Amino acid sequence: GENVEQHPSTLSVQEGDSAVIKCTYSDSASNYFPWYKQELGKRPQLIIDIRSNVGEKKDQRIAVTLNKTAKHFSLHITETQPEDSAVYFCAAPTDSWGKFQFGAGTQVVVTP
Amino acid sequence: EPEVTQTPSHQVTQMGQEVILRCVPISNHLYFYWYRQILGQKVEFLVSFYNNEISEKSEIFDDQFSVERPDGSNFTLKIRSTKLEDSAMYFCASSEDSSRPYEQYFGPGTRLTVT
Numbered sequence: 001g002e003n004v005e006q007h008p009s010t011l012s013v014q015e016g017d018s019a020v021i022k023c024t025y026s027d028s029a030s031n032y033f034p035w036y037k038q039e040l041g042k043r044p045q046l047i048i049d050i051r052s053n054v055g056e057k058k059d060q061r062i063a064v065t066l067n068k069t070a071k072h073f074s075l076h077i078t079e080t081q082p083e084d085s086a087v088y089f090c091a092a093p094t095d096s097w098g099k100f101q102f103g104a105g106t107q108v109v110v111t112p
Numbered sequence: 113e114p115e116v117t118q119t120p121s122h123q124v125t126q127m128g129q130e131v132i133l134r135c136v137p138i139s140n141h142l143y144f145y146w147y148r149q150i151l152g153q154k155v156e157f158l159v160s161f162y163n164n165e166i167s168e169k170s171e172i173f174d175d176q177f178s179v180e181r182p183d184g185s186n187f188t189l190k191i192r193s194t195k196l197e198d199s200a201m202y203f204c205a206s207s208e209d210s211s212r213p214y215e216q217y218f219g220p221g222t223r224l225t226v227t
Binding site for chain 2 (some may be wrong): 042100103
């Protein structure tokens, strides 16, 4: 089955700096990689995703890159703002669609 | 924008009691999921459901758990005899169709406290 490792577990950045979170996965058949943002006490929200046929996807200040050879994908947040403070989870599907293995999460703290 | 809804937001129950957690997925979605998140830990997959049957379940989803779609809108998770370790946030999620089964949208969660 899929095994997803996420690093770092905590990330403290100054407002305006960039944040990068990395996940590695084990199942080479995985073909879809979402990132979720979870604010304290709230639901995980899908913020960006990437499919295995592309190497990078951007949405304003957020981007995700995928390296299929190395089996890792990363979330990049540029020009961080205090409202970016949250826990971010990566996920990857197992060999069965819809069954995600989540990473352990990264607590991002953006200080003004 | 349509959202997944869940009730109740918080459920307190005694060990050994049965609980039913309710979810209303997004109306045109066909795939439904339950996840749980123990406080401070990662989100864990429990079960996926499509076409009125379980598609996949994890090792967590043992005989104490069951899911049902009793009507055209609700999707429920039942825990037959709750244990202390069932205390967690339970999230329902749904996704649209077979071309986009992975784009899962989560409900606000039900916090289950077993005493």
